Amino acid sequence: MPELPEVQTIINGLNQKILRKEIQEIIEFRPGTIIWQIPFTSLGKVVSISRRGKYILLQTSNKINLIIHLRMTGKLVFETDLSKSSTHSRAEIIFRDKTKLIFNDIRTFGKIQIMKKDEEIAAFQNLGVEPLSEEFDAKYLRNELKNKKAPIKNILLDQRVLAGLGNIYVAEILFRCKIDPRKQGNELDLKQLKLIVLHTKTVLEEAIKHNGTTISDYRSVEDKSGEFQNFLKVYGKKTCECGAEISKIKQAGRSTYFCAVCQN
DNA sequence: ATTGCTTCCTGAGCGC
DNA sequence: TGCGCTCAGGAAGCAA
Incomplete structure (x- = not known):
């Protein structure tokens, strides 16, 4: 469920709440949630919290x-009352x-992997560029x-191309670009690639500003x-702002919303 | 190499 | 009220 802006909002919250706290214990309620890639060891204090694509890195x-x-459907909820829990709690990180x-x-479906610091690169090596970085430009996209x-x-959903969407x-980005989501990647012209880069950045920045969707x-x-759900223009909508009906189709097994009048 | 199909799992919403 | 069906924001694994 969470995409880049939601993950970024969570990171911002975690930086307020758990930075420098010492991890005392990790409890797993549902087997398979925590993946220990090293022998069990004392973890120490949380020294940084960051994001790569939709991954959260502590x-x-x-x-x-x-x-x-x-x-x-994963959520991270900070709690000051140790006795509080809920039916869908899969694991807890307890602080000192x-x-x-x-x-x-x-x-x-969510997971927490625990590994040595050096293995971080391996975990992220298949991810594409960060949409909000300077690396993501029309030249990169054209290639x-x-x-x-x-x-x-x-x-655009492929995390190996772009990490975080x-x-x-x-759906929202392609609507703002007025590009049909069914259009083949290699058929887009340079002007359209520039639009995708522009709107990817503006939509994500706007969504982060509004704490996600x-x-x-x-x-x-x-x-x-x-x-940000209040600012969506096509996703989950019935009618486009142009007055036309929004089309809903399946692509790669997922629903795609678009306006056949505005996007072509 | 690229593409698309299936799968993991639970819950909400719908029609009957 | 309850049953069965479809759908849901992700992505790995597999086959063609």
Whole structure:
């Protein structure tokens, strides 16, 4: 569920709440949630919290990385009452100061990997560029798309090309570019590639400013909803602002919303 | 190499 | 009220 802006909002919250706290214990309620890639060891203090694509990276003073992926329904909720829990709590990170971070996940696709610091690169090596970085420009996109016949929608969802976009933001970005999501990657012209780069950055920045998009499950670390759902133009909509009906089709097994009048 | 199909799992919403 | 069906924001693994 969470895409880049939601993950970024969570990171911002975590930086307020758990930076410099010492990890006392990690409890796994549902087997398979925590993946220990090293023998069990003391983790130390949380020294940095950052994001790569949709992954959350916690680094500790003992040179250990915790890499968290929330997938569809994962949430991280900061809690000061150690006795509080919920039906979908899959794991908890308990801090020495008697606070905790609950990993809540209805559909159980989310994971927490624990590994040595040096293995961080391996975990991220298949990810494409960060959409908000300078590396992501029309030249990069042109190179990525030149041999691809897949629909542009599918390509933008591919984390190996661009790390962080999901179904909602791809729909919104293509709408703002007025590009048909079914268009083949290699058929787009330079002007269109520039539009994709521009709108990817502006949509993501706007969404981060509004603390992400809450359609159903997503919540911040403080269990608050985002607000960007109020600014969506096509995703989940029936009617376009031009008055035409929004089309809903399946691409790569996922629903795609677009306006056949505005996007072509 | 690229593309698309299936799968993991739970819950909400719909029609009957 | 309840049953069965479809759908859901992700991505790895596999086959063609």
